[in-house]
Amino acid sequence: MSSEAPRTAENKRSLFEETALPWLDALYRVALRLTRDPSDAADLVQETCLRAYRTFENFRLGTNSRAWLFTILYSIYINQQQRLGRQGVTVPIEAVDRDENFDTRDEPEASAAVANVDVAGVPVGPEVARALGELRYEFRAAVLLVDAEGLSYEEAAVVLQCPVGTVRSRLFRARRQLARALRDYALRSGFDGGLS
Amino acid sequence: MSDVNGHVDLELQDLLDDRLAEPRRTAVAQHAAACARCRAELEALKGARDAMRGLPNESAPADVRARVIAGLDAIDKGARREQAATRHRPRAARKVAGALILAAAAVALFFVKRPPPSAELPLTPSEIAADFSAYATGGLALDVRTTEPAAVEAYFRQRGIGFPTRVFDLGMMGYSVVGGTVRGAQARARALFVYRGSDGSELACQMYVGRVSQLPPATEVRQHNGIEFHIYRAGSVTLVYWQEGDVICVLASDARPESVIDLAMAKAVKV
Numbered sequence: 001m002s003s004e005a006p007r008t009a010e011n012k013r014s015l016f017e018e019t020a021l022p023w024l025d026a027l028y029r030v031a032l033r034l035t036r037d038p039s040d041a042a043d044l045v046q047e048t049c050l051r052a053y054r055t056f057e058n059f060r061l062g063t064n065s066r067a068w069l070f071t072i073l074y075s076i077y078i079n080q081q082q083r084l085g086r087q088g089v090t091v092p093i094e095a096v097d098r099d100e101n102f103d104t105r106d107e108p109e110a111s112a113a114v115a116n117v118d119v120a121g122v123p124v125g126p127e128v129a130r131a132l133g134e135l136r137y138e139f140r141a142a143v144l145l146v147d148a149e150g151l152s153y154e155e156a157a158v159v160l161q162c163p164v165g166t167v168r169s170r171l172f173r174a175r176r177q178l179a180r181a182l183r184d185y186a187l188r189s190g191f192d193g194g195l196s
Numbered sequence: 197m198s199d200v201n202g203h204v205d206l207e208l209q210d211l212l213d214d215r216l217a218e219p220r221r222t223a224v225a226q227h228a229a230a231c232a233r234c235r236a237e238l239e240a241l242k243g244a245r246d247a248m249r250g251l252p253n254e255s256a257p258a259d260v261r262a263r264v265i266a267g268l269d270a271i272d273k274g275a276r277r278e279q280a281a282t283r284h285r286p287r288a289a290r291k292v293a294g295a296l297i298l299a300a301a302a303v304a305l306f307f308v309k310r311p312p313p314s315a316e317l318p319l320t321p322s323e324i325a326a327d328f329s330a331y332a333t334g335g336l337a338l339d340v341r342t343t344e345p346a347a348v349e350a351y352f353r354q355r356g357i358g359f360p361t362r363v364f365d366l367g368m369m370g371y372s373v374v375g376g377t378v379r380g381a382q383a384r385a386r387a388l389f390v391y392r393g394s395d396g397s398e399l400a401c402q403m404y405v406g407r408v409s410q411l412p413p414a415t416e417v418r419q420h421n422g423i424e425f426h427i428y429r430a431g432s433v434t435l436v437y438w439q440e441g442d443v444i445c446v447l448a449s450d451a452r453p454e455s456v457i458d459l460a461m462a463k464a465v466k467v
Binding site: 005013027029032033038050053058079080082153171172175179182183 | 205213241244249257261267268275334335344395398
């Protein structure tokens with residue numbers, strides 16, 4: 001059934017499945033990395049899909065269904081976080097620039113090692129996931145959407161319901177923190193980027 | 197954008213993500229090539245980005261897909277029940293039209309003459325939250341589905357709800373009416389109507405005769421425009437109660453708690 005087919009009560013279900021279910025894996029990946037718990041991720045994906053289905057009449061067929069689904073998922077997730085008292089924090093860019101814990105000025109070699117870890121065969125997968133889990137959720141969401149799922153800054157801004165400039169600064173902050181964590185891991189693992 | 201030392205920080209990321217236009221792109225690239233600190237930072241950002249891109253592309257477990265399909269089935273089943281009820285309603289209404297008018301008048305008279313039911317305890321937050329959860333998971337069907345607040349009010353009048361239900365248009369706050377139903381019977385009848393937000397979140401408002409003062413102590417009480425709002429939490433559901441004359445109003449939702457409270461304050465009327 002084409003996504004251009006007129007929407008009726010009868011074909012709503014098949015149109016929805018055609019629109020939403022191809023993104024189930026992507027929804028689960030993002031949910032898993034946001035919640036860091038397979039059971040919570042499954043709940044989040046289910047709630048996202050059911051809420052999307054109930055509001056499917058508001059979705060314009062042929063537009064960006066992935067961003068629409070991520071928007072619902074993130075909205076549910078952020079409501080859960082706020083209910084738990086984990087308020088999101090908007091970090092001014094001045095604070096990002098002042099990040100004293102990540103100053104590469106004196107150690108370019110160590111930072112350069114991060115880029116080579118994967119090339120050198122160090123198993124960074126679990127370590128990347130762990131480092132990602134240590135980011136605050138608003139930074140984690142930005143880097144997940146843009147880097148892991150390939151959304152544009154503009155699409156991520158829609159999902160995160162913030163200006164594009166905020167996506168840019170969150171992404172910068174997230175990447176800096178990830179780079180620091182991975183650099184530390186590389187050094188702890190005895191990998192020195194071939195510089196010793 | 198550069199600091200006092202000429203370092204270009206955020207623009208390094210713009211360069212990495214190909215978001216710089218000429219001639220700034222060339223200027224930032226030249227700076228990064230010449231500045232050890234910025235070159236290292238660019239490499240670090242690229243390393244982090246590449247690491248994220250290298251994360252495994254896991255698939256959703258089969259049971260997640262099965263749960264979603266089962267949830268969709270439950271919603272469809274609820275919708276079919278509603279459609280069936282709607283199809284049968286006109287015929288039934290014709291048969292009992294006269295009786296219904298008399299019954300509605302009798303119920304209305306009952307409510308008008310009836311003293312405040314101080315002996316009847318109001319429904320607890322967990323009971324109201326259960327109604328919301330039943331609706332949200334497709335287990336509670338609406339008798340009437342319309343985006344017209346006046347049509348929902350008319351439906352409640354037809355069903356003999358003897359107090360003004362005030363189904364307001366909350367469009368200015370991004371919520372539209374979905375429809376309504378009546379829960380409970382006779383003196384305990386409750387008008388239940390649902391709003392849906394543009395983000396898909398839903399709110400169920402219930403109105404019924406009773407006294408908020410008979411509820412268990414609230415988690416929080418707030419005052420706004422001379423009205424007292426009693427706020428409760430039941431699992432993931434936020435409930436906000438307030439009194440309008442002899443009627444208890446309660447808004448329930450799993451949306452962001454402050455949104456639920458704001459909507460309750462927008463809807464409340466001092467009686």
